[in-house]
Amino acid sequence: MPMPPLPDLASLSLAEIVRLMEEKKLPPVAQWNPTHCGDSEMRIARDGTWFHQGSPIGREAMVRLFSTILRRESDGSYVLVTPVEKLSIEVEDAPFTAVEVKSDGVGQNRSLAFRLNTGEIVVADADHAIEIRRTDEGPRPYLHVRGGMDALIARAVYYELVNLALEDEAEDAQPGVWSGGTFFSVGLPE
Numbered sequence: 001m002p003m004p005p006l007p008d009l010a011s012l013s014l015a016e017i018v019r020l021m022e023e024k025k026l027p028p029v030a031q032w033n034p035t036h037c038g039d040s041e042m043r044i045a046r047d048g049t050w051f052h053q054g055s056p057i058g059r060e061a062m063v064r065l066f067s068t069i070l071r072r073e074s075d076g077s078y079v080l081v082t083p084v085e086k087l088s089i090e091v092e093d094a095p096f097t098a099v100e101v102k103s104d105g106v107g108q109n110r111s112l113a114f115r116l117n118t119g120e121i122v123v124a125d126a127d128h129a130i131e132i133r134r135t136d137e138g139p140r141p142y143l144h145v146r147g148g149m150d151a152l153i154a155r156a157v158y159y160e161l162v163n164l165a166l167e168d169e170a171e172d173a174q175p176g177v178w179s180g181g182t183f184f185s186v187g188l189p190e
Helices: 016-022 061-068 155-168
Strands: 038-045 048-054 070-074 078-079 085-089 096-104 109-116 122-123 130-137 138-144 151-152 176-179 182-186
Touching: 038 078, 048 061, 061 070, 061 155, 096 155, 109 151, 109 176, 151 155, 155 176
Parallel strands: 038 085, 096 151
Antiparallel strands: 038 048, 070 078, 078 085, 096 109, 109 122, 130 138, 138 151, 176 182
């Protein structure tokens, strides 16, 4: 059975986005503890592309399915887990990429809903924080998704956040955005 097409985030209200998030039930991977069985021969590249045995996985539905059984282990490694097997998967940076954002509201009443490259929708809040990490390549923005896993915020999406921060900026305030009642710095130079 084919997976339904992803809704257009821009056309949805925040209430519709929240309803979609509540309808999406993820498998209880945190409760599954089978013995490690080996290597999945899969890799998630820095740009969010999923590979199997060196070839990109072209079927979006397969990537979406695998993303639901992805888990981060306490040692920082990643696995694909089912009730009966656990396979290693290499993740070069973050396992997800935030590819779209929708803003609803203004200032402290704003909510930011992000669509990930896997179709999952995450609303930034205290449990799903936006964080700017300083790296040798410069600042890199991330969104916490779940279970120790983050999404790299795509450059175009980050620029949208910066524009929102500049629109909201108060004098002598650190540039950032509000979502879900929490303030997040967007890491602009001072």
